[in-house]
Amino acid sequence: MQFRSKKSLDSTAIPDDLTIAQFILDTPARPDPNRPVRGPDAQTWLIQDGTGRCIGVDELMRRTYGLANAMNLKYGISDEDVVLLFSKNHVDFPVVIWAAHRLGAVVSPANPSFTASELRYQLERTNATLMFVYPDVDTVAVALEAAKQMNIPAERIVLLDAKTLGSAVTHVDFARVEDLVQAGLKAHRSFTEYRIARGGAKDKAALLCFSSGTTGRPKAVAISHYAFIANLMQFVVHNEVNESYYNGSKVIVPWDSEKRRFRVGDVCLGVLPSYHIYGLLMNLHFNLYAGLSVVVVPTFKYMDMLASIERYRVTHLMLVPPQTVLLCKHPATAAYRTALDRIRFLLMGAAPVSREITDQLVKVLPNAQIGQGYGMTETCTGVCMFPVSQKTGTSGSAGQLMPGCIARVAKPDGTLASANEPGELFVSTPGMAIGYYGDEEATRETFLDGWVRTGDEVVINENTEVWVIDRLKEIMKVNGFQVAPAELEGCILDHPFVADCCVVGVPDAYSGEIPLAFVVLAESACSNHNADVAQDIMQHVAKNKVAYKHLKGGVEFVDSIPKNPSGKLLRRVLREKARSLKAAKM
Known part of the structure; x- marks a missing residue:
């Protein structure tokens, strides 16, 4: 049998002619009609952890335009070029992505902890010609070595800001994002913004995010603008972001109901790495679209995380299981009881969380809605997530299928499983990636006639709740x-x-x-x-x-x-x- 979400997704509400940058920055309609989008009363979008610097959408739009103009003028970046983003979380991380999208370019985020050989592999697979790099000595040194191996001139390495570097890399006069932004703002406009014909966003690659797929070495997952926006909207509908509700039951008012899961003025800690699809889509773009401010944290350190939760009065957390284990077991947690009492929402993803850990989290975060989600890079993040009707997600469950998702469970003999029968999960979703860039064989193995073969053994019940039992794939x-x-x-x-x-x-x-x-x-x-x-x-x-x-x-x-x-x-x-x-x- 096939399983469908209990909520429907209006496909006409998903634009098929916009880039991610245009959807996030330019679309006038926002979930909350009372939310000021522009002007002095517009809310803070990003908060720089450590400095407390607040950045609104007007500044982000200005920086995006300036950087796009400079990228086109200085490096000739345009449609179909690939820009590699080798960085920890940074307030200009999304600016680089949106600027590239203004030009029609594709962005490939890379893990800033990579060795030179691993980074070279990503450069080879994506044919990237320009790198944006986090400005610490080790990261820059790796970028220089990988660029040298790929015959990419050091002049095409741009640092995200002007931190002082060690002597090992000071022989290069690196370009800096801030300098490019200012130069781009002062120079004449050199580019015509990339526009997508109606329907074209489904085939236009926006991101090349790396995943190991079901087997073998990492592969470049080509994610279209449409897939990214579609999955974002799936989260919006699933979490009733643009609706009023009270304990899951619809009401006429109010927009400021205390029971709403996401509210304008809420603050989410952006500690998940933005080079990972979970952090990039959910922790960054979804929260911005839903009206939250995001505290941009470059590197996860538990004690620093607790301090940031207290300093910025954080209300929302999106974490991976090892971080939630620390919340439960680290002795320092008890000292932040007041700050943790303000947490109203915790989403856990990327790996299953045991019932025991969930029970402990309920005690640590007594006022929070707590639950899990499941997805993969090939589905541009979310496939299922705990619903708004649950304060605590069903024990062990990865949540209910997202709106627009269709799932089927295949038994070893190839027949389809019924509810509560185990088998391999296949998913059809508007968030499905285009395929693996430059790897037709791997694409044929995973993307099957509109379905993604996940390689995960699951059980789905009559309420479309999903339990991940084991990984059939080797990853x-x-x-x-x-x-x-x-x-x-x-x-x-x-x-x-x-x-x-x-x-x-x-x-x-x-x-x-x-x-x-x-x-x-x-x-x-x-x-x-x-x-x-x-x-x-x-x-x-x-x-x-x-x-x-x-x-x-x-x-x-x-x-x-x-x-x-x-x-x-x-x-x-x-x-x-x-x-x-x-x-x-x-």
């Missing part, structure tokens, strides 16, 4: 980030002492999963010093991969890696072995 979820075992295996096999290997995820209370490597030693390795060899392998991965890909689950030596007759790794066998090993150590 691990570490701290909410996708990690492809094959990518780590390739790195480990590059070590001289490794003959064969297989990486699996093992459950972890803090990170959700952590990578563990089963390794077959080469004959050249000294088996009498396995502990030293294991440490060396772990250090090898640490030198070449971003932190969340490190082998925090350790290294286990085996005589052989189990495989089927065709040579495919029997990863499930080793996953069970890993769980047994963990249980034996407890």
